Amino acid sequence: xxxxxxxxxxxxxxxxxxxxxxxxAFDLKDVEYIMDxxxxxxxxxxxxxxxTGGRGKAGGILLAETEEEAMNAAKQLFGKTLYTxxxxxxxxxxxxxxxxxxxxxxxxYYLSLLIDNRLGKCVFIASKEGGMEIxxxxxxxxxxxxxxxxxxxEDVDAEEALSLAEKxxxxxxxxxxxxxxxxxxxxxxxxxxxSLVEVNPLSVCDExxxxxxxxxxxxxxxxxxxxxxxxxxxxxxxxxxxxxxxxEGMSYVxxxxxxxxxCNGAGLGMSTMxxxxxxxxxxxxxxxLGGSVDDVRxxxxxxxxxxxxxxxxxxxxxxxxxxxxxLIAKGITEAIMETDYQGPVVCRIEGNGDIEAHExxxxxxxxxxPASSCIEACEKMRELLKEEC
Amino acid sequence: MSIFVNKDTRVIVxxxxxxxxxxxTELMLKYGTKIVAGTNPKKAGTTIFDVPVYADVKSxxxxxxxxxxxxxVPPVAAAAxxxxxxxxxxxxxxxxxxxxxxxxxxxxxxxLQNARTRLVGPNCPGIISVDECKLxxxxxxxxxxxxxxxxxxxxxxxxETIKQLSKKGIGQSTTVGIGGDPIKGTNFxxxxxxxxxxxxxxxxxxxxxxxxxxxxxxxxxAKEHMNKPLVGFIGGVSAPPGKRMGHAGAxxxxxxxxxxxxxxxxxxxxxxxxxxxxQIGDTLIEVLKEHDLLEKCIVK
Numbered sequence: 001x002x003x004x005x006x007x008x009x010x011x012x013x014x015x016x017x018x019x020x021x022x023x024x025a026f027d028l029k030d031v032e033y034i035m036d037x038x039x040x041x042x043x044x045x046x047x048x049x050x051x052t053g054g055r056g057k058a059g060g061i062l063l064a065e066t067e068e069e070a071m072n073a074a075k076q077l078f079g080k081t082l083y084t085x086x087x088x089x090x091x092x093x094x095x096x097x098x099x100x101x102x103x104x105x106x107x108x109y110y111l112s113l114l115i116d117n118r119l120g121k122c123v124f125i126a127s128k129e130g131g132m133e134i135x136x137x138x139x140x141x142x143x144x145x146x147x148x149x150x151x152x153x154e155d156v157d158a159e160e161a162l163s164l165a166e167k168x169x170x171x172x173x174x175x176x177x178x179x180x181x182x183x184x185x186x187x188x189x190x191x192x193x194x195s196l197v198e199v200n201p202l203s204v205c206d207e208x209x210x211x212x213x214x215x216x217x218x219x220x221x222x223x224x225x226x227x228x229x230x231x232x233x234x235x236x237x238x239x240x241x242x243x244x245x246x247x248e249g250m251s252y253v254x255x256x257x258x259x260x261x262x263c264n265g266a267g268l269g270m271s272t273m274x275x276x277x278x279x280x281x282x283x284x285x286x287x288x289l290g291g292s293v294d295d296v297r298x299x300x301x302x303x304x305x306x307x308x309x310x311x312x313x314x315x316x317x318x319x320x321x322x323x324x325x326x327l328i329a330k331g332i333t334e335a336i337m338e339t340d341y342q343g344p345v346v347c348r349i350e351g352n353g354d355i356e357a358h359e360x361x362x363x364x365x366x367x368x369x370p371a372s373s374c375i376e377a378c379e380k381m382r383e384l385l386k387e388e389c
Numbered sequence: 390m391s392i393f394v395n396k397d398t399r400v401i402v403x404x405x406x407x408x409x410x411x412x413x414t415e416l417m418l419k420y421g422t423k424i425v426a427g428t429n430p431k432k433a434g435t436t437i438f439d440v441p442v443y444a445d446v447k448s449x450x451x452x453x454x455x456x457x458x459x460x461x462v463p464p465v466a467a468a469a470x471x472x473x474x475x476x477x478x479x480x481x482x483x484x485x486x487x488x489x490x491x492x493x494x495x496x497x498x499x500x501l502q503n504a505r506t507r508l509v510g511p512n513c514p515g516i517i518s519v520d521e522c523k524l525x526x527x528x529x530x531x532x533x534x535x536x537x538x539x540x541x542x543x544x545x546x547x548x549e550t551i552k553q554l555s556k557k558g559i560g561q562s563t564t565v566g567i568g569g570d571p572i573k574g575t576n577f578x579x580x581x582x583x584x585x586x587x588x589x590x591x592x593x594x595x596x597x598x599x600x601x602x603x604x605x606x607x608x609x610x611a612k613e614h615m616n617k618p619l620v621g622f623i624g625g626v627s628a629p630p631g632k633r634m635g636h637a638g639a640x641x642x643x644x645x646x647x648x649x650x651x652x653x654x655x656x657x658x659x660x661x662x663x664x665x666x667x668q669i670g671d672t673l674i675e676v677l678k679e680h681d682l683l684e685k686c687i688v689k
Contacts, residue, residue, distance in 0.1 A: 118601070152499060193490055225465065255629065264545060266598075267569075277627040286628070319545055321526075321545075351528065352528065
């Protein structure tokens, strides 16, 4: 679960991790107030608050020397859609801004803390080459990336941290402050169940390290014990179908194609969209109905999926081990009759309860066809949609 | 023979009194699994399906001589349950629970170092050695005893594959679901090593997906050390980068994590990769034929 930069920086402040002075603005009045009351001398950065990387390149971060410039920047950004490498084809609409004091600095560094799954440990990653994407650095200059694992049962080791500071070229008080910063960041990470804390760029101003950007992601599996994390969720940043599905216990991902699918199990979900792809179709989504699925959830899944833009046909691929396929078939066939969806639905349903499931399909008056395998279902769909795809 | 579990495996069910724990205890008992104890700190002294319930794993092990456990405890207490089983020095722990916080799994990972307990999972369907022991939640009636070992990150695709094989009369020795989480106990490499030593296993199917480089690591080892044919499948060719596809570990981020990267790497290492899941069975048959193993693997 991601949060905005302004929220991440507020968390940094709570953990005494140095950030420049800054304030979130939700409309132009806020910007005016912030400029008048907090930054009468001007010299600010106006930053679009959207949860995607590459905001700067997409024109989402503007420098302003005066209040007038800040107001103009804000007018330009509010309501603008930013298209970045990570934003998807729909882009990200700017609804919030962050007005931050400019920080004069020379060098930019990269710093992050995450869980290295292969090591099974928390690891700091740092580089002198900040300001650009770390993946790019890893590709072009892998030696520039420094790594420091931390034992969860211990704390950040002061000596190791000092050695990392030296490798980055920090000396004296700057190095000491950097060690404190690492300790505080580790504290934030573990106390708040983060999955990523990233500072890009980190810089040095008046010999003190300072975080010019901040990205924090929380472990969604730990929300049950982190009520404060859940409060920081911005539902408007999420794909509405994905958010709704997750509230219903399902996993959903929009993929932009025109053949939808409903499956049980993440592996079967992925292989179904891959098979749609393999037969020359374009998968519209990934959908895993989740464990303990019944007719109510299957019904909701169908109604949710048909709201996806541009759906021409739907493939149902269910293998019932413990899940009862008859309930899934009941929910889906009822949903077909309850909605005005007209496109073809091809069902491959096998396993626990499938005889009854096939009866539901045979008796359904909708545009529905049976299939005996996933590939057969996908080929049938291609045939049915021949003129449209 | 088989790997990890067999007819002598004596099982404790941790969380036997919950809905899932109860349901699957009954199903495992029906399959013939020797479930000798359950745990629940508040219900010690009671029984469920004639299985005695103890307060903790240690006392359950002492009273019954159990050597393995399966965990159906909710995420909030699942990591503590795994650590309890490790502390009781069991040989094997299978954790079914999904959505355990990642930092809890880091703690479990730390505790597993220098421990002799094998953890399978979390977020997995478990292990089955056909007709001997089912330590998991897989459906009962799709299996056929035989000589193919299966290791997989996905439950649903494992069932698919087993069904394809059984339909063609090709039986299985042991199936291990290692689970869909990024930090887990047993990985592909551990299972391949065990299958390589197992006389009853003639060939292996490896079912992977996007995220991590665990499939490549295992297949690199196999190229050097394994003397049995290996067939692979990788799910998520059409998954966009950075998006989590159901499983917590199924995210393409970084080098080697995409399905395309994995398929290319596996092919490079001499592993035959099925192009779609419906063809895993046929791909295996092709490879078995080439190794003159098909007849030996058809048991029905």
